[in-house]
Amino acid sequence: MTTATRPSPPKGGFNARRLIGVDDLSDAEIHFLLELAEHYAGYLRRAAPAPRRLAGKTQINLFYEDSTRTNMSFELAGKKLGADVLVVPVAASSVNKGEGYIDTSQTLAAMSADVMVLRANEKGLHETLDEVLNCIVINAGDGVREHPTQALLDAAAIASEFKKLEGLTIAICGDIRHSRVAGSDARLFTRLGAHVRFVGPAELMPPADEFSAVERCDRLSDGLDGADIVMGLRMQFERMGDGGAEAAKGYYDKFGLTHETIKLAKPAAKIMHPGPMNRGVEIDGALADDPERSIILRQVFYGVAMRMACLDALLTKGE
Numbered sequence: 001m002t003t004a005t006r007p008s009p010p011k012g013g014f015n016a017r018r019l020i021g022v023d024d025l026s027d028a029e030i031h032f033l034l035e036l037a038e039h040y041a042g043y044l045r046r047a048a049p050a051p052r053r054l055a056g057k058t059q060i061n062l063f064y065e066d067s068t069r070t071n072m073s074f075e076l077a078g079k080k081l082g083a084d085v086l087v088v089p090v091a092a093s094s095v096n097k098g099e100g101y102i103d104t105s106q107t108l109a110a111m112s113a114d115v116m117v118l119r120a121n122e123k124g125l126h127e128t129l130d131e132v133l134n135c136i137v138i139n140a141g142d143g144v145r146e147h148p149t150q151a152l153l154d155a156a157a158i159a160s161e162f163k164k165l166e167g168l169t170i171a172i173c174g175d176i177r178h179s180r181v182a183g184s185d186a187r188l189f190t191r192l193g194a195h196v197r198f199v200g201p202a203e204l205m206p207p208a209d210e211f212s213a214v215e216r217c218d219r220l221s222d223g224l225d226g227a228d229i230v231m232g233l234r235m236q237f238e239r240m241g242d243g244g245a246e247a248a249k250g251y252y253d254k255f256g257l258t259h260e261t262i263k264l265a266k267p268a269a270k271i272m273h274p275g276p277m278n279r280g281v282e283i284d285g286a287l288a289d290d291p292e293r294s295i296i297l298r299q300v301f302y303g304v305a306m307r308m309a310c311l312d313a314l315l316t317k318g319e
């Protein structure tokens with residue numbers, strides 16, 4: 001699937017002025033981003049320079065939590081489109097002198113920022129900064145709440161394999177309770193017409209009143225039955241102050257994703273994982289590395305293409 005010609009923005013324009021959660025986007029905007037990401041994927045595959053549509057724009061990556069994929073792919077995405085990209089070295093910044101989130105962000109935004117790509121765990125911080133800063137805010141991971149660009153890149157990777165998400169059964173397995181990826185994926189995939197399942201022990205499930213459109217399975221055999229996509233999640237030990245670590249014990253024996261357990265899904269089912277993976281904790285390394293099964297590195301590839309699409313659409317309205 002390659003979009004050789006640039007897709008037209010949705011009728012009425014690309015109007016989203018921030019990307020904090022999946023629901024900041026209309027259905028038409030989501031479809032546009034998927035097409036635009038595929039368009040940029042074409043440049044990346046051909047190693048061809050992309051149009052410098054963001055020349056003269058300033059992008060600031062401010063990450064208060066660790067990141068490899070998201071931070072680096074946003075940096076690369078901005079640079080490929082010609083933006084001036086500043087990746088803030090938080091560990092060596094005035095944050096260590098006690099400067100707060102808002103002062104730091106306002107200081108950086110005053111350097112003529114057009115977009116701030118922010119990862120932070122503070123509830124409501126992204127929304128507050130969207131109000132006080134004179135630039136676009138993109139959420140690059142927000143505690144356990146949202147990681148919208150991960151969901152968009154996951155959808156792009158799935159669409160590259162299956163053409164569309166509509167009608168697919170997608171099993172998201174593991175530590176769902178502490179995963180912002182699971183939440184954003186579930187919101188986006190159900191909007192795109194997929195049937196989503198959360199699979200794992202009860203202790204690692206989100207509260208019962210959340211995600212009413214998602215089926216819940218506490219046995220791997222039920223969760224993987226008929227699945228087209230099986231997504232593993234990392235045990236997010238850094239967020240487990242509530243007994244989750246206890247639940248994680250013995251997880252691999254019951255829910256580990258291996259060449260054997262994947263047989264419970266459809267014969268052509270594909271494996272995904274947002275990374276970082278913990279091999280032997282939630283997934284067997286041999287399965288993760290199996291090119292017949294795994295599209296994990298394709299997710300990383302689409303991370304750059306989708307973040308190019310998001311930066312372009314938000315900063316230029318896609319015109």
Ligand code: ASP
Pocket residue numbers: 141147180181233234236274275276
């Ligand atoms: N990289 C993803 C995130 O930032 C998943 C993870 O950390 O396990 O949420």
